[in-house]
Amino acid sequence: MSKLALTLTINGERHEILTEPHRTLLDVLRADLGLTGTKENCLEAECGVCTVLLDGAAVNACILLAAQCQGRAVLTIEGLARHGDLHPLQRAFIDHGAVQCGYCIPGMILSAQAYLQEHPSPTEDDVRAALAGNLCRCTGYQKIAEAVLAVARDRSARR
Amino acid sequence: MSFEYHEPTSLAEAVALGARFGDDGRFLAGGTDLIIQMHRGKLRPRHVVSLHRVSGLDAIDANGAVHVGALVTHRALERFPAFRGPLRALVEGAEVVGGHQVRNVGTVGGNIVNASPAADVVPVLLTLDASVTCLSPGGERTLRLEDFLIGSGRTARRPDELLTGVRFAGLAPQSATAFLKAGRRRAMEISVVCVAGRLTLDASGERCLEARIALGAVAPRTLRAHEAERFLEHRALTAETLREAAELAVAACQPISDVRASARYRRLLVETLVPRVLARCVERVREQAS
Numbered sequence: 418m419s420k421l422a423l424t425l426t427i428n429g430e431r432h433e434i435l436t437e438p439h440r441t442l443l444d445v446l447r448a449d450l451g452l453t454g455t456k457e458n459c460l461e462a463e464c465g466v467c468t469v470l471l472d473g474a475a476v477n478a479c480i481l482l483a484a485q486c487q488g489r490a491v492l493t494i495e496g497l498a499r500h501g502d503l504h505p506l507q508r509a510f511i512d513h514g515a516v517q518c519g520y521c522i523p524g525m526i527l528s529a530q531a532y533l534q535e536h537p538s539p540t541e542d543d544v545r546a547a548l549a550g551n552l553c554r555c556t557g558y559q560k561i562a563e564a565v566l567a568v569a570r571d572r573s574a575r576r
Numbered sequence: 577m578s579f580e581y582h583e584p585t586s587l588a589e590a591v592a593l594g595a596r597f598g599d600d601g602r603f604l605a606g607g608t609d610l611i612i613q614m615h616r617g618k619l620r621p622r623h624v625v626s627l628h629r630v631s632g633l634d635a636i637d638a639n640g641a642v643h644v645g646a647l648v649t650h651r652a653l654e655r656f657p658a659f660r661g662p663l664r665a666l667v668e669g670a671e672v673v674g675g676h677q678v679r680n681v682g683t684v685g686g687n688i689v690n691a692s693p694a695a696d697v698v699p700v701l702l703t704l705d706a707s708v709t710c711l712s713p714g715g716e717r718t719l720r721l722e723d724f725l726i727g728s729g730r731t732a733r734r735p736d737e738l739l740t741g742v743r744f745a746g747l748a749p750q751s752a753t754a755f756l757k758a759g760r761r762r763a764m765e766i767s768v769v770c771v772a773g774r775l776t777l778d779a780s781g782e783r784c785l786e787a788r789i790a791l792g793a794v795a796p797r798t799l800r801a802h803e804a805e806r807f808l809e810h811r812a813l814t815a816e817t818l819r820e821a822a823e824l825a826v827a828a829c830q831p832i833s834d835v836r837a838s839a840r841y842r843r844l845l846v847e848t849l850v851p852r853v854l855a856r857c858v859e860r861v862r863e864q865a866s
Contacts, residue, residue, distance in 0.1 A: 421581060438581030438624065441611070461612045462678050463764065474651075474680040480611040481681065482604070484581055485628055528676060549763030550675015 423487045427452070428496025434483065442486050443467045443478035446493060454494035454523045465551030468524035469493050475531040475550070494523035497530070505568050506530055513564040517555035525551045529565045538573055541566060577614045582625045587711065587740070590630050595713045595736035597623040603738055604628075605647055608674065608682035609690045633685070633740060642704075645741045646685025651676075653684060653697070662864065665753035665772050669700040672757050675764055685739050688721070691731045691797065698725070698798045699772035699790035700755050704744040710737040718743075727796040750785070751776040752860035754853045757792075758845045760836065767793045768837045769845040773853035777813070777861050784808045789821070789850060794829035794842050801825035804850070813858055818851035825850045 423434045427450065434445055446452040446469070455478055456466035462477040469478045470492040497504040506526045509515070516522050525548060532539070532547035539547065544565045545558070553561065584590040594601060601623035604610055613619040627633065633647040638658040653659065653670040660667065673679055673687070673696050687695050688708060698721070706721045710733055721742065724732045733739060747753075753774045759765030770792035776785045787808040789801040804824035811817050831842035 419580070438579060439577045439614075460615055462608060462674060465675060465677060468677055471680075475677045476681050477608075477677045480608055480615075482581075482607065482611065482626075484583070485604075485607065485626065531676070546763065547676065550677045552764075 421484055421487075423483060425483070425486055425488075426490040428491070428493060436483055438482065438484055440483050441479055442469070442471075442476075442481045442483050442491065445483045446478060446491075452493050452495050456520055456523060458520075462550075463552070464521075465524045465528065466521050468527045468551060470527055470531055473531065473534065475528045477550075492527070492530075494527060497526065504530075505571065506533075506565070509564040509568045509571075510561070513560045513567060515557060515560040515564040517553075517557045521551055521553045521555075525553065525561055529568075533565070533569055533572075537569060539566070539569055544569075577617075577620065579621055579624045582623060583629050584625060584627075585629045587630055587632065587738075590625060590627060591711050591713055591736075591738050593623070593625045594738050597621075597625070598735040601625055601735075605683040605686040606649065606678075606681040607686075608678050609686060609692075627738075638746075641743060641745050643741055643743045644684050646683060646688075646739050648684045650674075650679035650682050650684070650687070650697070654679065662747045662752045662860070663704075664860070665700040665703070665755040665774070666697065668755040669697040669757075669770075669772065672696055672763075672765075672767075684742065688724070688742060689731055689733060689739050691725055691727070691729050693728050693795060693797055694767040694770070694793040695798060696755075696757060696767060696770055696792065699770055699792045700753065701742060701744065702790035702798060702800055703753060703772045703774040703788035704747075705788070706742050706744040708742050709740050710734075711740050712736045712738070716740075722800060725797045730797075747774075748776050748786075750779065750781065750861055750865070752857045752864065754856035754860065756849050756853050756856075758849065766836065769793050769831075769842050769849060771846065771849040771853045773850070773857050775808075775813075775854060775857040775861065777858070781858075781862050781865060783810065783812050785810070787821075787854075789825055789854070791825060791829060791846060791850075793836075794831040794846060796830075799828055801828045801850070803828065808854075813854070815851070818854050821854065822847045822850040 602621040633645040650670040757770040774788040804821040831839040
């Protein structure tokens with residue numbers, strides 16, 4: 418089986434990757450690059466724990482071939498904090514007690530990040546709809562929605 | 577899963593590869609269905625022909641007749657400004673497909689060739705009398721979408737053909753569309769039943785000139801409710817006529833009982849959703865007129 422040589426920008430850093438065509442972006446992130454913040458669960462795009470941003474858009478890394486990401490920019494949860502400072506969404510999730518077991522949280526935060534980039538002033542219903550592709554089996558949706566709304570409100574207040 | 581991966585950069589090259597591999601090959605668009613089927617071992621193509629370097633398949637053209645390229649994502653459909661008016665059902669169908677993550681990647685062409693009886697955009701396209709274009713090294717052919725869909729997961733696409741897009745005529749004046757879906761929860765749900773409708777009314781807005789009703793997840797393929805459509809045409813649209821149309825639509829269904837719902841429940845949903853969809857179309861035509 419021939420391998421593919423791919424160039425991916427991951428969290429702002431260029432990576433040259435040699436991999437088999439069947440491997441997914443999730444395989445490459447977790448197994449090859451050790452970026453285990455992106456979680457693995459259903460492998461069928463049902464649960465959203467593997468959500469990363471591809472050129473700014475939320476995608477399920479579990480059903481995306483790494484080859485489809487050639488030349489593109491990937492943001493994972495590891496790339497969100499800057500210079501050791503937590504991203505406002507990360508801070509808000511902690512402050513609002515939105516994290517229970519924590520497994521869904523990286524995907525939840527990245528979906529919220531993609532959504533807020535385009536919709537800076539959402540309602541609670543908007544936020545819930547935006548996070549519909551991310552399941553929390555601890556069922557902590559209320560505090561998650563509150564945390565995302567708090568970030569949106571805080572940003573509008575600053576503008 | 578293991579396969580040879582191909583990345584053609586032109587339509588001609590993609591079609592040539594597709595023809596060479598035939599049933600041993602699969603075209604990869606968004607992959608939101610194909611990769612899952614391959615993970616499950618249900619599909620084991622020896623060659624995967626990715627389309628993401630082929631340009632020109634991801635555009636929507638809505639000047640006059642509407643053409644939607646096969647690689648247009650559900651997200652692009654959802655956000656296309658010209659679909660916010662009478663063609664709103666396209667948005668309503670696209671925005672209930674999976675989560676954001678799937679809609680960002682999954683394509684309209686994929687949704688069609690996948691031929692799931694529960695596909696959400698397909699019934700809307702059926703109400704628009706859409707046709708699909710298939711390209712092979714031998715040339716292009718156009719088929720009515722209704723003829724293209726043969727059964728669950730089955731289409732009239734030949735192994736050497738690539739679906740390149742879907743096309744439909746712009747709507748006549750006094751027309752509107754609507755789409756409703758019933759699932760066990762509001763998001764991330766495969767339709768238990770979905771219903772799309774299109775109505776064209778006369779100038780008074782009371783009488784139906786043309787009706788289209790399409791039903792998802794009630795038969796091996798997405799269905800048109802032809803008898804219900806014919807019944808409505810040239811009739812005044814009252815609660816009574818809508819109810820009679822719904823009964824005719826129920827008669828067209830051949831639903832199964834499965835983990836999502838019983839056949840009986842699916843029929844009840846059709847009976848309820850058809851009048852609701854049609855009433856919404858009437859409301860929208862009147863709104864547009866005012």
